[in-house]
Amino acid sequence: MTDRIKVAILGSGNIGTDLMIKVMRNGRHLEMGAMVGIDPDSDGLDRARRLGVPTTSDGLDGLLALQCFSEIDLVFDATSAGAHRRHHDVLQAYGVQMIDLTPAAIGPYVIPAINLEVENATNINMVTCGGQATIPVVAAVSQVAAVHYGEIVASIASKSAGPGTRANIDEFTETTSHAIETLGGARKGKAIIVLNPAEPPLIMRDTVFVLSEYVEPALIEASIARMVAKVQTYVPGYRLKQKVQFDVITPQNPLRVPGIGPLHGLKTSVFLEVEGAAHYLPAYAGNLDIMTSAALACGEMIARRRLRAGVSRNERSA
Incomplete structure (x- = not known):
């Protein structure tokens, strides 16, 4: 049995790219499954490709079309509050857990130092x-x-x-x-x-x-x-x-x-x-680093919970 779950990141800007590198360097139970953007020339997508991570520049629709999508258990959303609302609505139908790095606040707020072991919500929000x-x-x-x-x-x-x-x-x-x-x-x-x-x-x-x-x-x-x-x-x-x-x-x-x-x-x-x-x-960009570090901590918590339960995404959405 694997000791990691695969994740995708929506948003290939500064936050998404920094989070990708954190997952690859520091993730204990997380593995990059896909990097998703809307600008094919973005530095984030270029770095992901060079690091061997599957990519798409067609946004969420592109992620759904990737062959590896069925293996994705967790999606980090580093886009915008407006875009996240659609992403949430679409991905809930697939049983995909979401960690929201936008201020959309659809799910419960989580700050690792306060409430890391949050209830098993399908969408958790990293506040700001x-x-x-x-x-x-x-x-x-x-x-x-x-x-x-x-x-x-x-x-x-x-x-x-x-x-x-x-x-x-x-x-x-x-x-x-x-x-x-x-x-x-x-x-x-x-x-x-x-x-x-x-x-x-x-x-x-x-x-x-x-x-x-x-x-x-x-x-x-x-x-x-x-x-x-x-x-x-x-x-x-x-x-x-x-x-x-x-x-x-x-x-x-x-x-x-x-x-x-x-x-x-x-x-x-x-x-x-x-x-x-x-x-x-x-x-100097500690404002972005604290978001990606907190999101990584939450992702690791979710991964540990998933791995202990031994339940796949397909089984959860059945």
């Missing part, structure tokens, strides 16, 4: 790059204190934001804000993304502001340290930029949160940076 980097911090605070409000600001190099990222800005803010609440445990969440045009390009930086009930700051600091260590198991370049900062917000001088009103408690400020592994993308 900013969500993968920052929501673990919000969740760390909520593990020791009730969180009233969480706000994140993700700053990425403009050069690391391709057409898919730029087309999904609105979905980014909506999906990330919702995930701050559902996965982070905040009563209210807000997300902002900044595309930084600086030259040379700057590494991904993230700022997290959390307003919670008052507890001893040492408890929050220790919880954040544990969470950072968990993220580093699959994203080694993830780290605190400086010491966690705290401000006591008194009832006499509350913070006014839109949609909630005046709040008091403990404000926690966390400053992060994410350095990419530079498998395919430059090291």
Whole structure:
């Protein structure tokens, strides 16, 4: 019995190509089955061909036509939120598990450091790059204190934001804000993304502001340290930029949160940076690296589950 399952990647851009290289270099239970794009001249498809991976430039229809499609157990979607909705509808009929790297959020949100062993959903969503980097911090605070409000600001190099990222800005803010609440445990969440045009390009930086009930700051600091260590198991370049900062917000001088009103408690400020592994993308593109690293971790979890069960895709869809 094989110890790997075959996967296909939809999208031969930056994210898809970096993910392909991660699967080939670091995948323990995953094997590249196909690389799918829509531009026959894309670097991602060219690299896949040179690496011996079956390719098609005819999108999802091309994948369905490939002889190897019947062997594909898992599809990573690194296209766009709009395209993913059709991909989901089509592939569900074939019993193919999907990991969604777009902000479409059809399936449940998954952040490996928080809920890797998610229920056996047929489509799981990787939230966004900013969500993968920052929501673990919000969740760390909520593990020791009730969180009233969480706000994140993700700053990425403009050069690391391709057409898919730029087309999904609105979905980014909506999906990330919702995930701050559902996965982070905040009563209210807000997300902002900044595309930084600086030259040379700057590494991904993230700022997290959390307003919670008052507890001893040492408890929050220790919880954040544990969470950072968990993220580093699959994203080694993830780290605190400086010491966690705290401000006591008194009832006499509350913070006014839109949609909630005046709040008091403990404000926690966390400053992060994410350095990419530079498998395919430059090291400053930590925003893309954290997405592909998280997706790989989820793919490995799904593969282990499939291999333990010993059930093929055809048997699942029968």
